[in-house]
Amino acid sequence: MKVYDAATIRNVAIVGHSGSGKTQLASAILSDSGMVNRFGKVDEGTTVTDYDEEEIARKHTLSASLAYAEWNKTKINLIDTPGVGNFLSDARAALHVADAAAVVVDAVSGPMVQTEKVWEAAEELGLPRLVVLNRLDRERASLSRSLDALRVVCNRTVIPIQLPIGEEKAFKGVVDLVTKKAFIFQSDGSGKFSEGDIPETMTGSVAAAREALIEMVAEADEKLMEKFFEAGTLTDEELVGGLRSATSGAKIFPLVCTSATLNIGVPQLLDAILAYLPSPAERPLKGVDKSGAEVARAADEKAPASAFVWKTIADPFAGRITMFRVVAGTFKADSTVHNRTREVPERLGHLVLLQGKTQTTVPELKAGDLGSVAKLKDTLTNDTIGDKSDQTTFPPIKFPEPVLSYAIEPKTRGDEDKISTSMHRLEEEDPSIRYSRDPQTKELLLSGQGQLHIEVTVAKLKRRFGVDVLLKPPRIPYRETIKGSTEAHGRHKKQTGGHGQFGDCKIKVEPLARGSDFEFVDDIFGGSIPRQFVPAVEKGIQDARTRGYLAGYPMVDFRVTVFDGSYHDVDSNELSFKLAGSLAFKDAMTRARPTILEPIMNVEVYAPSDFAGDLMGDLNSRRGRIGGMDTRGITTIIKAQVPMSEMLTYEQHLTSATGGRGSYHMEYSHYDEVPAHLQTKIIAAAKAERAGVEVEEV
Ligand SMILES: Nc1nc2c(ncn2[C@@H]2O[C@H](COP(=O)(O)OP(=O)(O)OP(=O)(O)O)[C@@H](O)[C@H]2O)c(=O)[nH]1
Numbered sequence: 140m141k142v143y144d145a146a147t148i149r150n151v152a153i154v155g156h157s158g159s160g161k162t163q164l165a166s167a168i169l170s171d172s173g174m175v176n177r178f179g180k181v182d183e184g185t186t187v188t189d190y191d192e193e194e195i196a197r198k199h200t201l202s203a204s205l206a207y208a209e210w211n212k213t214k215i216n217l218i219d220t221p222g223v224g225n226f227l228s229d230a231r232a233a234l235h236v237a238d239a240a241a242v243v244v245d246a247v248s249g250p251m252v253q254t255e256k257v258w259e260a261a262e263e264l265g266l267p268r269l270v271v272l273n274r275l276d277r278e279r280a281s282l283s284r285s286l287d288a289l290r291v292v293c294n295r296t297v298i299p300i301q302l303p304i305g306e307e308k309a310f311k312g313v314v315d316l317v318t319k320k321a322f323i324f325q326s327d328g329s330g331k332f333s334e335g336d337i338p339e340t341m342t343g344s345v346a347a348a349r350e351a352l353i354e355m356v357a358e359a360d361e362k363l364m365e366k367f368f369e370a371g372t373l374t375d376e377e378l379v380g381g382l383r384s385a386t387s388g389a390k391i392f393p394l395v396c397t398s399a400t401l402n403i404g405v406p407q408l409l410d411a412i413l414a415y416l417p418s419p420a421e422r423p424l425k426g427v428d429k430s431g432a433e434v435a436r437a438a439d440e441k442a443p444a445s446a447f448v449w450k451t452i453a454d455p456f457a458g459r460i461t462m463f464r465v466v467a468g469t470f471k472a473d474s475t476v477h478n479r480t481r482e483v484p485e486r487l488g489h490l491v492l493l494q495g496k497t498q499t500t501v502p503e504l505k506a507g508d509l510g511s512v513a514k515l516k517d518t519l520t521n522d523t524i525g526d527k528s529d530q531t532t533f534p535p536i537k538f539p540e541p542v543l544s545y546a547i548e549p550k551t552r553g554d555e556d557k558i559s560t561s562m563h564r565l566e567e568e569d570p571s572i573r574y575s576r577d578p579q580t581k582e583l584l585l586s587g588q589g590q591l592h593i594e595v596t597v598a599k600l601k602r603r604f605g606v607d608v609l610l611k612p613p614r615i616p617y618r619e620t621i622k623g624s625t626e627a628h629g630r631h632k633k634q635t636g637g638h639g640q641f642g643d644c645k646i647k648v649e650p651l652a653r654g655s656d657f658e659f660v661d662d663i664f665g666g667s668i669p670r671q672f673v674p675a676v677e678k679g680i681q682d683a684r685t686r687g688y689l690a691g692y693p694m695v696d697f698r699v700t701v702f703d704g705s706y707h708d709v710d711s712n713e714l715s716f717k718l719a720g721s722l723a724f725k726d727a728m729t730r731a732r733p734t735i736l737e738p739i740m741n742v743e744v745y746a747p748s749d750f751a752g753d754l755m756g757d758l759n760s761r762r763g764r765i766g767g768m769d770t771r772g773i774t775t776i777i778k779a780q781v782p783m784s785e786m787l788t789y790e791q792h793l794t795s796a797t798g799g800r801g802s803y804h805m806e807y808s809h810y811d812e813v814p815a816h817l818q819t820k821i822i823a824a825a826k827a828e829r830a831g832v833e834v835e836e837v
């Protein structure tokens with residue numbers, strides 16, 4: 140494989156809602172550019188970018204993967220990303236290292252909830268975007284309806300640069316509005332096409348669409364606007380130049396038309412990527428220098444080397460595979476680099492390009508390219524590696540906090556250690572999961588973005604690391620807090636015979652604002668509790684609060700002030716004051732009006748408008764608070780806040796209620812008090828669960 144310089148590279152993240160055809164599109168691109176001999180199909184499990192067994196079995200991309208195509212002497216790096224909500228963090232990570240996004244949209248459903256999410260993520264990064272309107276061969280596919288919705292959901296400046304020839308089953312090619320050429324494709328999926336004149340029936344619509352495109356391009360640039368007013372139109376040259384700079388500047392979002400399964404429109408998409416999207420040479424990346432000042436790093440291959448790690452794969456055989464973008468300089472195989480984030484040296488072995496899972500070694504990688512390396516020792520996702528003289532680091536990708544936890548249990552006794560080491564490897568690969576141990580029940584907890592995310596993680600654990608675990612029902616991370624203030628007293632005394640124990644403290648407890656967690660204030664004057672024992676009081680209270688009071692959930696959002704106490708010269712020790720602290724906490728809880736908090740989620744539901752009434756009724760019955768409703772074309776968007784405990788079965792409900800045409804996105808919002816009648820149930824359940832599990836000490 141050739142080594143490319145920045146000007147002959149394009150880095151494109153393929154993003155969009157699940158099922159819009161991203162993976163199939165990547166497959167068509169690889170086939171049309173001659174990178175593979177066989178046109179892989181998602182439905183047959185033969186695509187390059189969905190190579191993982193889990194992806195093949197589920198027919199969904201679950202992890203971002205890399206591929207590259209050579210087109211007109213330019214290397215197009217593609218990152219195929221997941222569209223399923225649970226896995227969207229990988230799409231966000233990909234956008235961080237891409238210079239542009241291809242936002243794939245299903246021409247039947249139009250933009251959906253994850254389309255909007257990835258659009259927002261690209262917007263935050265200021266990324267240029269092409270909209271790929273795919274699945275135009277399907278029944279009820281529509282450019283005009285999709286465009287109406289896209290203009291509301293995404294941006295007013297989404298503008299077709301092509302029109303489809305033929306509708307639904309008869310979709311057979313595209314008209315390029317810039318060159319006014321028509322491309323008619325063979326129906327065998329070979330991607331072969333013939334060039335011809337615009338079909339007569341389309342001359343009117345093509346002229347109108349071209350006019351709209353010219354106006355939009357003129358509007359994006361003052362000089363062009365003047366020319367447009369003078370001449371009433373733009374020359375072809377002005378149109379191409381204007382479209383390129385407006386697209387690169389993320390002012391205009393050109394739309395192209397495809398069918399990824401029939402392989403229609405794909406070569407024209409590649410032409411558009413080359414013509415209108417920027418190369419890395421045109422997009423310096425923002426980093427920070429040693430002093431924390433922002434710096435822009437241009438893709439200069441002669442500069443000191445610097446690369447950003449955006450993804451890590453935990454392979455039990457090949458070890459860690461580290462995927463990075465060379466931001467500046469040149470990386471050479473078999474060399475030593477410096478990890479700037481951790482300040483440790485790293486030895487690079489083979490540098491590889493990934494075509495799905497297939498690795499090709501290259502002697503070097505230049506600025507602007509995406510590459511990988513195996514078996515790095517200390518480097519993880521979000522690190523910066525490079526020349527030791529280079530002080531730049533790049534801002535980390537923010538991964539979402541887990542929203543749901545399941546208890547897991549090894550199927551084979553004694554597998555705990557194996558679970559722990561394997562889970563740490565998987566955490567390196569996927570920073571949106573968390574593995575921990577429940578302080579109350581001592582159960583192993585696996586936390587992630589949703590049920591599917593957890594199931595996939597458990598499947599990976601089994602397949603890659605040979606550890607089989609049992610998934611228990613999801614747990615809601617309830618919290619406890621107090622609503623009242625009170626003073627309380629705790630005294631631990633054991634002075635019968637031998638060396639005694641004596642600890643005694645008085646505390647005040649008071650509620651704090653939501654999200655403040657816990658504060659401890661030492662307000663002891665005059666030595667009523669000797670200095671060295673105050674931390675023991677705090678420790679006793681800390682231990683007690685993590686065990687909760689009502690139902691065993693950690694108590695948060697309150698302050699404890701220790702203001703008095705007494706001690707015994709001989710019998711007082713740390714343990715006694717710890718126990719006194721714990722007793723004072725329990726005493727306080729009898730009067731501080733403890734209550735249970737539950738996590739509330741921000742939920743956005745997208746569905747065809749006919750379903751809006753039913754879906755709102757359902758959200759209400761889930762104790763949801765509807766925050767707003769919006770109609771965008773044929774789609775209604777409902778925003779609501781719903782307790783997490785009511786959302787566990789939502790996925791199944793939405794699918795069956797809308798025949799699979801609805802989608803939703805959910806993320807953690809805040810904690811709120813659980814209604815009293817439900818608290819009773821939670822307390823009873825906690826009691827039942829604990830009976831026989833653990834008897835509290837003290
Ligand atoms: N009729 C038709 N089907 C398509 C087209 N593109 C993709 N499909 C089918 O749609 C389904 C989903 O395609 P994928 O490429 O896996 O979609 P994706 O966007 O990668 O989905 P995720 O990986 O879940 O985000 C598969 O069954 C494809 O065969 C198309 O242009 N026309």
Ligand SMILES: [Mg+2]
Nearest residue numbers: 161162199200
């Ligand atoms: Mg996919």
